[in-house]
Amino acid sequence: MPDGPLVALRNITKTFGGVHALSGVTLEIAAGEIHALCGENGAGKSTLIKILSGSVQPDSGEVLVDGSPLATGSVAVSEAAGIAVIHQEIVAFPHLSAQDNIFIGREPRRGILLDRAKMRSEAQRLLNQLGEDIDLSQPVGDLPVAQQQMVGMARALSHRCRLLIMDEPTASLSARETTVLFRIIRQLQSEGVSILYVSHRLEEIFALSNHITVLRDGRWVATEPTREINQDRLIQLMVGRELAQAEAETKPATSAERVLLEVRGLKREGVFDEISLQVRAGEIVGMAGLVGAGRSEVAQSVFNLDPRDAGEVLLDGEPLPAGSVRRAMQRGLALVPEDRQHAGLVLPMSVGANLSMASLPSLTCCGLTSARREDELIQKLMRELVVKAASPKLAASSLSGGNQQKLVLGKWLARRPKVLILDEPTRGVDVGAKAEIYRLIRGLAAEGMGVLLISSDLPEVLSLSDRILIMREGRISGELSRTEATQEKILALAIPAATAQAA
Amino acid sequence: MNPLTLLARRREYAVALALALTIAVAGIVNPAFLAAGNLRDILVQVVPAAIVGCGLTFVIVTGEIDISVGSSMGLLAAVLGQLCSPLHAGLPVWVAVVLTLLAGTLIGLVNGLLVTVARVPSIIVTLGMLTALRGATEMLMAGKWITDLPSALRFLGTGSVLGMRVSLWMAALVIVTSILFARNTALGRRVYAVGSNPHAAHLAGLSVGRIKIFVFTLTGFLVGVATLVSVPQLSVIESGIGIGLELLVVTCVVVGGTSISGGKGTIIGTILGVGLLGIVRTVLIFLNLGERSVYWERAIQGGFILAAVLADNFAQKNKRGEAHA
Numbered sequence: 001m002p003d004g005p006l007v008a009l010r011n012i013t014k015t016f017g018g019v020h021a022l023s024g025v026t027l028e029i030a031a032g033e034i035h036a037l038c039g040e041n042g043a044g045k046s047t048l049i050k051i052l053s054g055s056v057q058p059d060s061g062e063v064l065v066d067g068s069p070l071a072t073g074s075v076a077v078s079e080a081a082g083i084a085v086i087h088q089e090i091v092a093f094p095h096l097s098a099q100d101n102i103f104i105g106r107e108p109r110r111g112i113l114l115d116r117a118k119m120r121s122e123a124q125r126l127l128n129q130l131g132e133d134i135d136l137s138q139p140v141g142d143l144p145v146a147q148q149q150m151v152g153m154a155r156a157l158s159h160r161c162r163l164l165i166m167d168e169p170t171a172s173l174s175a176r177e178t179t180v181l182f183r184i185i186r187q188l189q190s191e192g193v194s195i196l197y198v199s200h201r202l203e204e205i206f207a208l209s210n211h212i213t214v215l216r217d218g219r220w221v222a223t224e225p226t227r228e229i230n231q232d233r234l235i236q237l238m239v240g241r242e243l244a245q246a247e248a249e250t251k252p253a254t255s256a257e258r259v260l261l262e263v264r265g266l267k268r269e270g271v272f273d274e275i276s277l278q279v280r281a282g283e284i285v286g287m288a289g290l291v292g293a294g295r296s297e298v299a300q301s302v303f304n305l306d307p308r309d310a311g312e313v314l315l316d317g318e319p320l321p322a323g324s325v326r327r328a329m330q331r332g333l334a335l336v337p338e339d340r341q342h343a344g345l346v347l348p349m350s351v352g353a354n355l356s357m358a359s360l361p362s363l364t365c366c367g368l369t370s371a372r373r374e375d376e377l378i379q380k381l382m383r384e385l386v387v388k389a390a391s392p393k394l395a396a397s398s399l400s401g402g403n404q405q406k407l408v409l410g411k412w413l414a415r416r417p418k419v420l421i422l423d424e425p426t427r428g429v430d431v432g433a434k435a436e437i438y439r440l441i442r443g444l445a446a447e448g449m450g451v452l453l454i455s456s457d458l459p460e461v462l463s464l465s466d467r468i469l470i471m472r473e474g475r476i477s478g479e480l481s482r483t484e485a486t487q488e489k490i491l492a493l494a495i496p497a498a499t500a501q502a503a
Numbered sequence: 504m505n506p507l508t509l510l511a512r513r514r515e516y517a518v519a520l521a522l523a524l525t526i527a528v529a530g531i532v533n534p535a536f537l538a539a540g541n542l543r544d545i546l547v548q549v550v551p552a553a554i555v556g557c558g559l560t561f562v563i564v565t566g567e568i569d570i571s572v573g574s575s576m577g578l579l580a581a582v583l584g585q586l587c588s589p590l591h592a593g594l595p596v597w598v599a600v601v602l603t604l605l606a607g608t609l610i611g612l613v614n615g616l617l618v619t620v621a622r623v624p625s626i627i628v629t630l631g632m633l634t635a636l637r638g639a640t641e642m643l644m645a646g647k648w649i650t651d652l653p654s655a656l657r658f659l660g661t662g663s664v665l666g667m668r669v670s671l672w673m674a675a676l677v678i679v680t681s682i683l684f685a686r687n688t689a690l691g692r693r694v695y696a697v698g699s700n701p702h703a704a705h706l707a708g709l710s711v712g713r714i715k716i717f718v719f720t721l722t723g724f725l726v727g728v729a730t731l732v733s734v735p736q737l738s739v740i741e742s743g744i745g746i747g748l749e750l751l752v753v754t755c756v757v758v759g760g761t762s763i764s765g766g767k768g769t770i771i772g773t774i775l776g777v778g779l780l781g782i783v784r785t786v787l788i789f790l791n792l793g794e795r796s797v798y799w800e801r802a803i804q805g806g807f808i809l810a811a812v813l814a815d816n817f818a819q820k821n822k823r824g825e826a827h828a
Contacts, residue, residue: 053706055705055706075705075706075707075708076708079708085706087706092700092703093695093696093699093700093703093704093766094699094700094766095695095698095699095762095766095767096692096695096696096699096766100692100695100696104692104693104696104704104707104709105693105696105707105708105709107689107692109689112688113683113687113688114687114688114689114692116687
């Protein structure tokens, strides 16, 4: 075996629809090392993993295994080269048994038939190694989540892999299972397997890794030996120092204003708990946290898209009963969802139709919609929002991401809501359109609207919010005022506390 | 688990139970129903649905559908008749048989390519085929009947080997092979994987498209097989053969527990479904409803498919409730 790295990425660049997910990233992983990959949401970790595993083709750059280039963009080729992935979301076949799940794609055979005896004994051996006692014949979809995860793990181990990529493997594991996982990881390492370990849990990274690589905004920032770096320094590297245009505009104190939205002790079993918050008139309340902390779920529950198990929601001091989105809308609540392509717009329909969609009842008399009033509304909104479209008759799909996002905003603004909940309003939006959307949000608040802003973009949260709530694992872990908030403080509150290591 | 939940979950048990009850009731009301000759007639009658059902089970397991099988059978019957009838092409029977199987396979392959390569939803592809193939059949037959089928061909439909009808031997062979394929081959398991979670299948390095092309092609081939053993039971080939077969077979497959959203379903379940639907038809005749039995058959067939999907939803909901507890 040569002395060089087992796997090397050279100058990898990948763009999705004009947005740079990765630009010029170079990374080396030595044989038998545990290499941690860190970065905020959207730093490019997932894309990098997908390129290594062959499910995404890079635009440029190369992947070397043992010094020789790997044909990228094929899962089969990557697997044959010994690269296996344990995905964050549990990618399993819910209808198939554990043993089928473990071996699908590489089934042991005897002649043309499956060697079921071998599948069974191998699956048993792998799961024993993981310390799991799982019913091999039951459909995996019927197993508890943690066991499903272990089946995924067994699948990855069943490859004679040389590089095992683990993407947030402990996200759905209990402390005991995490301990087992760590034991397995170290055992694999002692057998010479390299591990690329991606996690938000910094304790785990410090406990396990030999090297840490940090990505930020799709760029490589640093690779350091783990023992030469501490947690503060790592967080600093992840967020960077430049606090993009966070100049605090002086605003009137809003504490005297009316509370428009109040949430008390909201709970959804297994998703979030004890969520209490207030949004006052004219106030922008930011909601920060890692992906999966439960922020969008809270918003959906407040808006009655999802049920709630406990707690209450008050709009303008009056309770909002659970169950009806229509009632929430009538009472002056609006939610601009995260996934604008699927949940926010009807892409094949025209710009105008999308804008007026949520306001049709107010334009309708005796069951007929007034085309003249609809046109007036559309023209007014397009002026207000500065939508860059040649005509309101164009299909919404023909607009850029930023202009599409303006349409989603406009659709709800047309109803003049009292409280606006924005979920990732600028994801995938270019810088110019971002600035216009920021101006719009500030303008709405200045007119007296209450805004709840969910965003993973920390500079965005910092520059727009009057107060920032931070969520961690389904709970509000802290609140920071505009003056005291920094990226470091937010991250420290957002990153899950010590896990198995403390136990 | 209470018995009702078990029945809802393991559809095979529920269908087997319904089948046994129907036979028992029919036997009590009219003992002639249980006569060996009658039972054999029922079996012979359900052969095409059973053979095509095996292929369609795999198509539905991948999350797709094929409603062109009835028209496909109509066209293959016309092709078969014209190839071996002395008044038309008059080819040797074995040549006609091979060409018919090839034609069936080709129709299935075209379905598969349109669904995967051209990315047309399978319901639309096969709806188009349902109409187009029937039209082609009518053109080919030009309103005439083929009545001079060679006796070697009639043997496939009416002859017996070792005391059992050729068509029953063929159905048994197809069923056993299909069960073995589903349970004990890598490709068989992959068919289920693709339907269970296409995204995960892609991540596992499976070629989702090729697997779907395979199941459509297999179904086309099996329609050919079904044509060969069922059409020569009659002495006449006309352009209306196979009308409604697609609805019957889809009903049997879904009643037998195959999930219309993919990932789940067994050959045994489908065969039990075929048995149940086939029995119902005969029972209606035995109940002496006369003309009306045809109307009842349709109504019951429709009721069955709705009940099957409702039971599926019930089982799903139940399962989720349990997982939360």
